[in-house]
Amino acid sequence: MTTSTEARTDRRFFGHPLALANLFGVEMWERFSYYGMLGILPIYLYYSVANGGLAMPEATATSIVGAYGGLVYLSTIAGAWIADRLLGAERTLFYSGVLIMIGHLALAVLPGFAGVGVGLVCVALGSGGLKGNATSVVGTLYDEKDERRDGGFSLFYMGINLGGFIGPLLTGLAQSNVGFHLGFGLAAIGMALGLTQYAIGRRHLPDSARTVPNPLPASGRLPMTGVAVLIVVVIVAAVLTGLVTAANLSDVVVWVVAIAAVVYFAVILTSRKITSLERKRVLSFIPMFIASAAFWSLYQQQFTVVEVYSDKRLDRNLFGWEMPVSWVQSINPVFIILLAPVFALLWTKLARRQPSTPIKFALGTAIMGVAFLLFLPMEGGGPNSAPLLGLIGILLVFTIAELMLSPVGLSLSTKLAPEAFQTQMVALFFLSVSLGTALSGSLAEYYSTDNEGPYFGILGGVAIVIGVLLAVFSPFVRKLMSGVR
Numbered sequence: 001m002t003t004s005t006e007a008r009t010d011r012r013f014f015g016h017p018l019a020l021a022n023l024f025g026v027e028m029w030e031r032f033s034y035y036g037m038l039g040i041l042p043i044y045l046y047y048s049v050a051n052g053g054l055a056m057p058e059a060t061a062t063s064i065v066g067a068y069g070g071l072v073y074l075s076t077i078a079g080a081w082i083a084d085r086l087l088g089a090e091r092t093l094f095y096s097g098v099l100i101m102i103g104h105l106a107l108a109v110l111p112g113f114a115g116v117g118v119g120l121v122c123v124a125l126g127s128g129g130l131k132g133n134a135t136s137v138v139g140t141l142y143d144e145k146d147e148r149r150d151g152g153f154s155l156f157y158m159g160i161n162l163g164g165f166i167g168p169l170l171t172g173l174a175q176s177n178v179g180f181h182l183g184f185g186l187a188a189i190g191m192a193l194g195l196t197q198y199a200i201g202r203r204h205l206p207d208s209a210r211t212v213p214n215p216l217p218a219s220g221r222l223p224m225t226g227v228a229v230l231i232v233v234v235i236v237a238a239v240l241t242g243l244v245t246a247a248n249l250s251d252v253v254v255w256v257v258a259i260a261a262v263v264y265f266a267v268i269l270t271s272r273k274i275t276s277l278e279r280k281r282v283l284s285f286i287p288m289f290i291a292s293a294a295f296w297s298l299y300q301q302q303f304t305v306v307e308v309y310s311d312k313r314l315d316r317n318l319f320g321w322e323m324p325v326s327w328v329q330s331i332n333p334v335f336i337i338l339l340a341p342v343f344a345l346l347w348t349k350l351a352r353r354q355p356s357t358p359i360k361f362a363l364g365t366a367i368m369g370v371a372f373l374l375f376l377p378m379e380g381g382g383p384n385s386a387p388l389l390g391l392i393g394i395l396l397v398f399t400i401a402e403l404m405l406s407p408v409g410l411s412l413s414t415k416l417a418p419e420a421f422q423t424q425m426v427a428l429f430f431l432s433v434s435l436g437t438a439l440s441g442s443l444a445e446y447y448s449t450d451n452e453g454p455y456f457g458i459l460g461g462v463a464i465v466i467g468v469l470l471a472v473f474s475p476f477v478r479k480l481m482s483g484v485r
Contacts, residue, residue: 022201024159029194033187036167039326066441067249073434075128080427085216096129104188139414154344157407165333172326250441273420284480296436304444335399358474364405366467371397372460
């Protein structure tokens with residue numbers, strides 16, 4: 001066991017606590033499995049049966065992918081609640097990893113729609129439980145005012161993208177040379193390796209990662225079980241009656257996440273367990289939540305619109321060999337791996353002189369809008385005519401925008417969190433990701449090769465406007481943050 005004080009003064013991992021290395025590793029393998037699977041999932045859904053797919057319409061396939069991604073981040077609510085009320089962040093993280101591995105095995109072994117249904121549900125629930133709690137445990141390694149904090153989260157984020165780089169390469173090769181199910185099987189193996197590595201290094205985590213901040217009394221367990229059963233019954237009924245279908249799934253998830261976010265903010269803000277100072281800090285998070293959702297609604301189109309674009313419009317011919325579609329998903333992680341240490345060093349060197357968090361959010365959202373506008377010079381070409389270098393340049397801009405917002409948002413959610421809602425505040429940040437990801441599936445329904453100009457132009461312009469508005473109101477937001485940068 002490691003005490004919290006020992007972890008916070010430890011500098012054995014590139015100037016950071018050794019426990020960060022273990023969390024870096026488990027998140028790397030989890031992202032290997034997640035992005036490896038996601039790199040081949042859309043084409044598995046809409047490729048013809050003769051090519052090993054399920055022959056869905058493209059719009060339905062992108063709706064499922066967007067909804068699935070949204071549900072991954074929506075399930076961080078359940079994972080956060082279990083951590084804060086029942087198991088603690090560290091144990092919830094481990095059990096969630098087991099559920100992820102089961103989901104990937106289902107995709108690899110079960111045929112057709114059965115594998116998709118069971119596999120995606122298990123991976124979505126497990127990923128939600130792992131992501132929020134891994135971030136929360138990283139937060140326990142640093143004091144609130146530790147200047148290493150943003151740098152540590154940037155290193156953690158580099159681990160995420162190392163897995164995101166390798167995963168699509170290997171699963172894409174397996175899918176191209178053997179078939180989709182071998183690709184899904186490799187994702188399961190990756191998660192098993194991550195669980196093994198994590199189990200070996202658990203002892204280095206601080207005691208605070210194992211505490212249950214707000215234990216649920218025994219009298220509350222039966223009512224909560226009833227609520228969980230009711231939710232499952234409602235979902236099953238909605239599917240069986242046709243209220244929720246594959247085609248409208250992303251739209252449904254958008255509404256569910258939006259309502260959940262409003263309710264979650266209301267629950268935290270009206271709780272008697274938070275102080276007036278904590279309440280101001282939660283209020284300051286609202287405009288950044290909106291900017292984050294806008295950012296992710298564009299960024300996550302890497303797995304919807306950009307995936308279809310890569311399949312239909314991109315010239316993937318490399319010296320007579322056609323690159324697998326999923327390999328495009330490894331471009332962004334390469335840039336993250338290269339640039340994350342640069343950003344980590346930059347924030348550490350600037351220390352108190354670095355831009356405030358609201359300005360970082362504003363820059364990230366606006367730069368993401370610029371990235372969409374960069375698609376415009378390539379519009380109007382024929383099938384498989386868009387230059388690969390052009391898309392690589394656009395994904396570089398995606399990466400710069402991401403590093404301005406995503407790891408900073410993870411860090412911010414732990415700094416603004418009230419004492420009684422530590423992990424659940426991280427879940428709120430992931431709810432903004434969930435909302436944006438589900439929107440990426442809904443927006444993708446309006447994309448076609450015939451309307452590329454209006455599609456990329458309008459969405460890019462809206463993101464830029466949102467970024468500018470947040471920058472204008474940043475002084476007011478900083479005042480509400482009450483000393484947190």
